[in-house]
Amino acid sequence: MQIRLYNTMTRKLEDFVPITPNHVGIYNCGPTVYWDQHLGNMRTFFNSDMMKRMFLANGYTVNHVMNFTDVGHLTSDEDTGEDKMEKGAARENLSVWDVANKYIKSCVNDMDLLNIIRPTHTPRATDHIKEQIELIQKLEKLGFTYEIPGDGIYYDTSKLPDYGKLGGQNLAELRGGARIENNNKRNITDFALWKFSPTDAKRQMEWDSPWGVGFPGWHLECSAMSMKYLGDHFDIHSGGQEHIKVHHTNEIAQSEPIVGAPWVRYWVHWAWLMLRDGKMAKSSGSFFTVRGLIEKGYDPMAFRFLLLQGHYRQPMEFSFESLDAAAAGYKNMVRKIADLMSQNDATPVNQDLYNEWHDRILTPISDNLKTSETLVVVQDLLKNQTVNAATKLALVDFIDDLLGLQLRDRATKLRDAESEIAPDEVQELAAQRMTAKQTRDFAHADELRARIDSMGWVVTDTPDGFKLVKKL
């Protein structure tokens, strides 16, 4: 099936053509690990997961790389900001290294809970200092670098004629809008490749280099690690929307002089998950984390279901109201599938219908990841009267692979819960209620139902008598 993706570089929807047939290399800019990842962070990981699943469903092999930024970087190139890793270490009274380990672990855990397939590689910046230094050396040889004494090694953006092509900006524009200016930099857009450690304070993370003790610039790690794991040229580089103008622009500037342009074929950017008041912040604490949702009683799949309803290029507004709606919608879907599993229909899978629906489901998501349209087809399928249960269930397995909604798993759990036999005392109360009903003593019947409910069971009436289902 022809895959199409919106390429930020060309600002066009393009047919995807892989470098190697039936294989795709994807790099996704990962998080800085100084705090728990919030739901907004998870949305971008989810989106790159959806892109990967789409490729897998189309028969591709996928090499998916997502980095962990565990080097603390100053919040600006002007030496004015704080180092987030060092700040996190101070906050928790841990070493910088322990902070990184702790939050990588929690990030991976939350991704697992959201059923995000683990990337093929999750390299850490601190494990690739050597590769980063080598990149700087290559750039140095090519004449792209200069030193600001006591500060660091900088990249001279004026040496690259098409600098800024990804963000569609020019130097004059930036100069006009600039708020801060580092007088030591040759150009406003120049950025650090290597920062020297301060002379008056000891950094927890610092390394030797040909230029002196210090630490690498932020943009460097993604260039170094993507090329190490995906080759000098690869298919897709993705990341949050905010990376277009600075981070990815600078990655291109560092990489293309070395490997030639175009370095990467397709640039894909994920829009943010917003709150009504604005952007989500890490300082919101655990309120907006996957584990926070679980503590509030939500299934992470409800959140996944919510995300699937939007489009990755469009900001989405998060609220507990919309999450509730998604949770209800997801639950209804699971209910229907559990019912399918309980049907005593011996009709086998209809291969023609399976193929037809398989393609209907795969088509919209292959077209620039229109997951919401795929969801519509799924709803149509579940409602459809002509597709038998076996075919639907076979398609549910395909849908689970494609969308990662764990429908079969949740439906199985629901069915198991419903088939659990109630304890004798509950059975006894239900039988009494049936008697009360038969004698039309409805007040007593309702009272018994309330008692059964308080014991954790729900009694429902069927043509064959009462049924007891454990409350979930």
Add this chain to the structure above:
RNA sequence: GGCUUGGUGGCAGAGUGGUUAUGCAGAGGACUGCAAAUCCUUGUAUGCCGGUUCGAUUCCGACCCAAGCCUCCA
């Protein structure tokens, strides 16, 4: 201030030059003593003003508003 996206019903959120998805919520109905579940039916929207067009929510322009980026950020 500059740049970039958007403004769709109660909420979230798609698509489309002419019959406007889907999910949740709402209303009515079937079923039930009442419920639950399920099924059926159904109302409600395209920021504002112009323009192009037989016809615009969709294309073009102005305006208003919102979000993001311009400083680390998913």
